[in-house]
Amino acid sequence: MSKNAGLNRRSFMKNAGFTALAGATGSLAVGASQANAQGGSPSQSYPRHASGKYDFGAVYNRAGHNCARWDSPPRNYPGGEFKFGMGVASMDFECAPCITEALMERVQHHSWGYLASTAELTSEIVKWNGEHHNNDIDASMVTLSDGVYPGMIAAMRSFVPRGGKALIMSPAYSGFYTMAGAANIETVDSELKLISGRYEIDYEDLEAKMTSDVRILIVCNPQNPTGNVWREEELLRIGRLALDHGIVVLSDEIHSDVIRGDQKFTPFSALPDRDVVSNSLTFNAISKTFNLAGMKNAYYYSKSPTMLQRVNQYHRAELSTLGVVANVAAYKYGWEWFDQANAYMDRTHTMIEEYVKANMPSVGYVRNEGTYMTFLDFSQTMASIGADVQYESHGKRTPEHYFQDWMVHNSGVYLNPGSVYGQGGAGRMRMNIASSQAVVKDVLDAMAAAVNKV
Numbered sequence: 417m418s419k420n421a422g423l424n425r426r427s428f429m430k431n432a433g434f435t436a437l438a439g440a441t442g443s444l445a446v447g448a449s450q451a452n453a454q455g456g457s458p459s460q461s462y463p464r465h466a467s468g469k470y471d472f473g474a475v476y477n478r479a480g481h482n483c484a485r486w487d488s489p490p491r492n493y494p495g496g497e498f499k500f501g502m503g504v505a506s507m508d509f510e511c512a513p514c515i516t517e518a519l520m521e522r523v524q525h526h527s528w529g530y531l532a533s534t535a536e537l538t539s540e541i542v543k544w545n546g547e548h549h550n551n552d553i554d555a556s557m558v559t560l561s562d563g564v565y566p567g568m569i570a571a572m573r574s575f576v577p578r579g580g581k582a583l584i585m586s587p588a589y590s591g592f593y594t595m596a597g598a599a600n601i602e603t604v605d606s607e608l609k610l611i612s613g614r615y616e617i618d619y620e621d622l623e624a625k626m627t628s629d630v631r632i633l634i635v636c637n638p639q640n641p642t643g644n645v646w647r648e649e650e651l652l653r654i655g656r657l658a659l660d661h662g663i664v665v666l667s668d669e670i671h672s673d674v675i676r677g678d679q680k681f682t683p684f685s686a687l688p689d690r691d692v693v694s695n696s697l698t699f700n701a702i703s704k705t706f707n708l709a710g711m712k713n714a715y716y717y718s719k720s721p722t723m724l725q726r727v728n729q730y731h732r733a734e735l736s737t738l739g740v741v742a743n744v745a746a747y748k749y750g751w752e753w754f755d756q757a758n759a760y761m762d763r764t765h766t767m768i769e770e771y772v773k774a775n776m777p778s779v780g781y782v783r784n785e786g787t788y789m790t791f792l793d794f795s796q797t798m799a800s801i802g803a804d805v806q807y808e809s810h811g812k813r814t815p816e817h818y819f820q821d822w823m824v825h826n827s828g829v830y831l832n833p834g835s836v837y838g839q840g841g842a843g844r845m846r847m848n849i850a851s852s853q854a855v856v857k858d859v860l861d862a863m864a865a866a867v868n869k870v
Contacts, residue, residue: 458513458520470753472760475852476510485848489830499828500859505640505789507707507850512753515706518745519738528737534560537740540747541715544702548751549672551683557717557724561733564670564699565595567716568634570731571697572599575664576631583625583633583663585617585654586838587791589640592668593838604630605839608642613782615642615840617650619657626661633658635667635684638675638786641837641846645679645785648687655684655692664723665696670714671787673705673754676762679785685719694720697727704788705754706746711739761788764849764856771857775864788850791834794819795843800870816845827862 463474479486485504492498538555545551561567572595576582582596586605596603606622608615626633635654637646658665667684675681685698701714713735718724765784772781772792780793798804798819807818816833823829823845834844849856 458511458516462510462513470756472509472757473852473854474510475855476508478508489824493824497824497828498830500855500862501830502847502849502851502859503830503832505704505848506709507757507788508852508855509707509757509850512706512746512750514749514753515708515742515745518741522738522741531735531737531740534735534740537713537744537747538715540744544747545683549681549683549686551686553685553717553719557719557721558715559717559724559728559731559733560735561714561716561731562712562735562739564668564701564714564716565591565598566733567699567714567727567731568592568595568666568668569599571664571666571699571716571727572596572601572632573730574726576601579629580631581627581629582666583622583630584838585622585635585639587615587641587834587840587844588634588636588838589668590832590836590838592634592636593836603838607839608639608644610782615639615644615782617654619653622654623657623661626657626663630661630663632664632666635665637667637669637684638671638681640671640787641789641791641832641834641841641844642782643784643787643789643791645675645681648682651682651684652687652689652692655687655689655696659692659695665692667696667698669698669700671704672700673702674758674761674788675786676765676784677759681786685717694718694723696720697723702743702746702750706750708739708742708746711742712736713739713743760853761850764851764853765790767853768847768849768856768860771860771864775860776867778867788848790847790849791844792831792847793843794845794867797867797870798843816841816843819845823863823866826866829859829863829866 463471465471485501485506489501489503490498538558538560541558542553542555545553572582576599578600581602581604584592584603584605586607593603604625606618606625609618633654638644655665665684669683672681683698684696685693687693697716697718699716703709703714768790769781769783772779778796782791784790798815801822803815803818807815810818812818812821814833814835816835820831820833823831832846834841834846
């Protein structure tokens with residue numbers, strides 16, 4: 417590792433305030449990084465417990481490597497107020513060793529011409545869906561893409577004419593609104609209702625919003641940012657409503673592997689109603705599962721050849737060699753790593769729930785069923801600091817954007833504002849929990865100190 421890289425790491429560790437780095441976990445994390453940089457085996461150098469299991473408590477430093485989660489926010493806080501990047505949906509864990517090993521092997525071949533085939537990648541996608549989601553799909557149903565965005569935008573252009581709309585159950589992933597803008601279509605929200613500690617679909621409102629100009633319904637399963645893992649009966653009900661109103665379902669299932677231990681994920685295309693399934697397309701990737709967003713690899717599929725063909729007319733993928741190599745390795749050899757990572761994140765969710773309820777009484781918590789996000793209700797704190805008044809005088813888009821800045825200045829913690837997720841996001845902030853529990857504990861302590869003083 418270069419001298420400058422070492423300095424960058426030490427500077428980050430000091431500025432971020434990661435107290436855990438003073439202990440064994442920090443030594444393990446940096447040691448692993450150095451070994452990889454020097455050409456050591458990722459499998460041998462990866463932090464592990466004495467039992468041989470992967471040690472996700474080891475703090476892996478991602479700052480200084482053009483990382484959106486850790487290197488983008490500080491640009492807005494030149495005074496050094498930023499300490500913890502808990503916004504962007506990517507994991508802080510070191511990549512699964514099988515992926516790094518596959519990439520290291522491939523770069524030993526010093527030629528980067530066109531790929532001859534992506535058949536192996538498609539085959540592994542089919543196997544993954546069958547083995548891990550009990551979902552029977554065929555290679556002929558699958559179209560490879562370089563991201564969920566290009567596929568969904570192509571679908572929007574295919575099914576929604578000028579002046580048409582997409583219906584979104586919100587709060588929902590902010591990217592849906594960005595995609596709709598790129599496709600030159602409008603959106604309409606049907607707000608989820610918080611009932612007895614769970615976000616529930618308001619079916620009466622949902623159907624009322626299914627007007628003649630609405631042509632697609634976007635289903636997010638698991639729901640980002642609320643964390644719902646939609647049940648079979650819920651999916652069937654919304655699928656039948658969409659079918660009755662001539663609306664095509666686009667199901668974004670990119671978080672489908674990140675499911676808590678007491679939950680069951682149901683793919684939309686595995687529903688026991690052939691007509692409902694044939695009225696849908698599914699969009700997915702393992703970029704959340706294995707933190708491979710930078711490898712630009714995804715796919716979509718439909719059990720209706722006609723629907724698939726319509727979308728394919730508007731879509732073209734530009735896959736990279738290394739992206740294909742990384743994804744094939746993850747599909748073939750990465751399950752053990754992810755299974756352990758998912759169990760670790762499940763425990764982190766429980767840790768956060770217990771901490772918030774015990775130490776942050778003014779903050780509302782809703783138990784997550786899936787994803788590595790949690791959607792926290794800071795409306796009481798926002799009211800106490802006058803966010804609904806202050807945001808305009810400070811040049812912020814919404815009270816939640818003002819609170820985002822307030823939280824950084826008062827705790828160092830950077831969260832995503834709930835207002836970007838559509839109706840139902842007011843007063844909420846999204847927090848990424850996919851980090852070492854030592855880091856998460858520091859984040860919680862910092863936030864508690866900030867909110868409890870107002």
